[in-house]
Structures are given as C-alpha cells and as structure tokens.
Amino acid sequence: MFSAIDMAPRDPILGITEAFNADQNPAKINLGVGVYYDDNGKVPLLSCVQKAEEILIAAPAPRTYLPIEGLAAYDKAVQELVFGADSAVIQEKRAVTVQAIGGTGALKIGADFLKRFAPDAEVYISDPSWENHRALFESAGFKVNNYAYFDAATHGVNFAGMLADLKAMPRGSIVLLHACCHNPTGADLTSAQWTEVIAAVIAGGLVPFLDMAYQGFGAGIAEDGAVVRRFAEAGGPLLVSNSFSKSFSLYGERVGALSVVAASGEEAARLMSQLKRVVRTNYSNPPVHGGKVVATVLTTPELRQLWEDELAGMRVRIKEMREAFVTKLQAKGHDFAFVRDQIGMFSYSGLSKAQVEELRAQSIYAVDTGRICVAALNSRNIDIVIDAIAKVL
Numbered sequence: 001m002f003s004a005i006d007m008a009p010r011d012p013i014l015g016i017t018e019a020f021n022a023d024q025n026p027a028k029i030n031l032g033v034g035v036y037y038d039d040n041g042k043v044p045l046l047s048c049v050q051k052a053e054e055i056l057i058a059a060p061a062p063r064t065y066l067p068i069e070g071l072a073a074y075d076k077a078v079q080e081l082v083f084g085a086d087s088a089v090i091q092e093k094r095a096v097t098v099q100a101i102g103g104t105g106a107l108k109i110g111a112d113f114l115k116r117f118a119p120d121a122e123v124y125i126s127d128p129s130w131e132n133h134r135a136l137f138e139s140a141g142f143k144v145n146n147y148a149y150f151d152a153a154t155h156g157v158n159f160a161g162m163l164a165d166l167k168a169m170p171r172g173s174i175v176l177l178h179a180c181c182h183n184p185t186g187a188d189l190t191s192a193q194w195t196e197v198i199a200a201v202i203a204g205g206l207v208p209f210l211d212m213a214y215q216g217f218g219a220g221i222a223e224d225g226a227v228v229r230r231f232a233e234a235g236g237p238l239l240v241s242n243s244f245s246k247s248f249s250l251y252g253e254r255v256g257a258l259s260v261v262a263a264s265g266e267e268a269a270r271l272m273s274q275l276k277r278v279v280r281t282n283y284s285n286p287p288v289h290g291g292k293v294v295a296t297v298l299t300t301p302e303l304r305q306l307w308e309d310e311l312a313g314m315r316v317r318i319k320e321m322r323e324a325f326v327t328k329l330q331a332k333g334h335d336f337a338f339v340r341d342q343i344g345m346f347s348y349s350g351l352s353k354a355q356v357e358e359l360r361a362q363s364i365y366a367v368d369t370g371r372i373c374v375a376a377l378n379s380r381n382i383d384i385v386i387d388a389i390a391k392v393l
C-alpha cells in the first residue's frame with residue numbers, strides 16, 4: 001500500500017532549516033525559522049531557566065505521569081500571565097487552561113475541540129498568516145478562508161479590508177487572530193483598531209481564537225497581552241493559545257498552553273472535560289520538564305524578575321537590529337524604513353521569491369514569502385546580509 005504514496009512538500013519554514021542544516025558553507029545564515037539568537041549567533045539558555053533547573057535538580061522527583069491537563073502550578077501560572085491574576089474570568093473560574101506541546105500543540109487541541117462541537121463552522125485566518133495555521137486547521141477538518149490583513153503598498157495593515165471581511169463572516173465562524181507580533185508580517189493593529197475588531201467579533205457572533213506565540217517581543221509582556229485581556233473582558237467564547245518557545249528560549253521543550261473562556265464556572269468544567277478528552281486521544285498527557293521550569297520561574301519572584309529582564313533584553317536587541325538593518329540599507333540607497341515600524345521577530349521584507357532564492361544561493365536562508373527573522377541578525381552577520389540583499393535588489 002505504501003508504493004502509491006507521494007512525497008509531501010517540504011515544510012515552508014522548517015524545511016528551510018533542513019536545507020540550511022545540509023548547507024556545508026560555514027558562513028551560512030538562517031533568517032528563516034522564528035528563533036531568537038543572541039549577538040553571538042547562539043540560541044540563549046536563559047539564566048532564569050538555568051536557575052529554575054538548579055532548583056529542580058536539587059529536589060529530584062520521580063517522572064510520573066502528569067494529569068491530562070498538565071501540571072496544576074503551570075496551568076495556574078499561565079492563566080495569570082495570560083489573563084492577569086485579577087481577571088474576572090479567573091476569579092469566576094470561567095477560564096480553563098491545559099498545558100500543551102508548544103503553541104502548535106495548543107492550536108491543535110483547540111482545533112480538534114472546535115471541530116467536535118462546531119463541525120460546520122469555517123475558519124478564517126489573516127492573509128497572510130503563519131504557514132502552519134492553514135495546514136493545521138485543514139488537517140483538523142476545517143475549511144480555512146482568509147481575511148484581508150496585509151497591505152503590501154504600505155507594509156502595514158489593510159484595516160478597512162480586515163474589518164469588512166470580519167463583518168461579512170457568518171455567525172459562528174472561527175477567526176484566528178494574532179494577539180501580538182503578527183507572524184509573518186510584523187504589522188500589528190493599533191489599540192483603537194483592536195477596539196473595532198473586538199466589537200465586530202462580538203456583534204458578528206464570531207469565535208475568536210487568539211494565537212500568542214510572541215508575548216514580550218513587541219512592547220512588553222503586559223502590553224502584548226493586553227488584547228487577550230480585552231477580549232476576555234468583552235465576554236463571549238474565547239480561545240487563547242500561547243507558547244514559551246520564544247519568550248523562555250525553550251523551543252525544544254515544547255511548552256505552551258491552550259486557555260478557553262466559558263460563560264460560567266459550570267460551563268468551564270464541561271469544557272475542561274472535553275479538552276482532556278482531546279489531549280488523552282492525541283498524546284495522553286504532556287511532558288514534565290518544560291512545564292516545571294516555566295512554573296518555577298513564573299512563581300518565584302526573583303526568577304520572574306530575571307525572566308522579565310532577559311526577555312526585555314531580547315526585545316531591545318531585535319529593535320537594534322531593525323534600526324541597523326534600515327540604516328545600513330539606507331546607506332546603500334534602499335528605503336526599508338518600514339522595517340523599523342514592524343513588531344516582533346519578523347519582517348515581511350518585500351523580497352520576492354526569486355530574490356529569496358538568489359539569497360539562498362549565497363547561503364542566506366529566508367522564507368519564500370520574503371519573511372525574514374530579524375532576531376537572527378547580529379553585529380557579525382548583518383553586513384553580510386545587507387550586502388547580499390543590496391545585491392539582489
């Protein structure tokens with residue numbers, strides 16, 4: 001039976017890492033995948049993580065199964081981070097949180113859960129969105145549509161188009177929104193625009209699914225999470241996936257969570273029972289280590305402060321790289337000022353697929369759409385990248 005199976009296409013993002021890994025050129029540069037590298041080009045091991053691991057190693061614990069929904073201390077800490085400890089949805093026990101295998105795992109739990117209870121709904125994702133959003137919701141059985149989002153002419157958001165599309169969606173549609181640091185464009189909504197989006201989602205009876213994979217990489221932890229809190233306050237159903245891959249530099253530990261907001265505590269209990277069913281039939285229960293590390297950091301005041309400082313350091317360095325990118329290209333006669341205004345790890349650079357391929361021939365890897373990971377630039381590689389880009393322009 002296997003002889004008829006075709007070769008699947010390469011993953012648009014992780015496939016680039018595969019090509020990068022296979023490249024023998026020692027000077028190769030990977031601006032593809034969304035990973036933060038420090039100025040030495042290394043993925044950092046955060047001090048707060050190391051200190052949390054020291055605490056955990058000092059009190060070795062057996063590796064028994066976690067509950068299906070994950071570590072209780074982790075789920076609680078995540079909820080407080082995502083909604084705010086004083087949030088009504090927490091006080092009224094209307095929010096449920098399950099530990100997930102990264103942000104992707106959280107999206108998949110949410111997608112499977114929604115497919116079970118809203119089988120005829122269609123999903124709407126931004127145009128463009130993270131490549132895996134479409135694939136993931138389609139693989140859960142949904143029809144996936146786009147809503148207008150990016151305006152290539154301004155390198156910003158086509159807000160009129162987005163709002164018109166939101167207002168035209170059938171009631172009950174699932175709308176995937178990026179809470180902050182839009183992936184891949186780096187173009188976020190303003191606070192005033194979010195007010196209009198929230199009103200349109202509520203008025204239209206849509207089901208918002210907020211994906212927050214980059215909290216802390218925009219303006220700050222609280223600032224980036226503000227829209228989640230505003231949705232929670234506005235009422236209505238709400239799903240939120242979040243990830244600590246980037247904000248804790250814990251990519252390989254796969255630590256994320258899915259939170260769902262219900263209308264009452266009683267409804268929340270029913271939702272939790274169903275979320276557990278989804279988890280149990282997918283992978284039974286989550287791994288221990290990453291969740292313990294994150295819970296330890298978030299609930300130990302000194303480590304929490306250290307994390308916030310280290311995250312701020314990453315955020316500031318990315319902004320410095322944006323500035324350097326713009327200034328250096330300006331010096332070569334190219335206007336990329338919009339990169340300064342973009343937020344988070346990514347820039348939708350405007351480079352064409354052909355230009356990206358030319359860069360790849362010089363061992364500089366970016367996503368075919370022209371998305372570059374600004375967080376992979378550093379003081380050693382930026383001039384090489386700038387020279388290469390200037391050459392292909």
Ligand code: LMR
Nearest residue numbers: 013014032033034130183
């Ligand atoms: C990205 O967009 O590059 C990251 O979210 C990593 C991934 O899994 O695609």
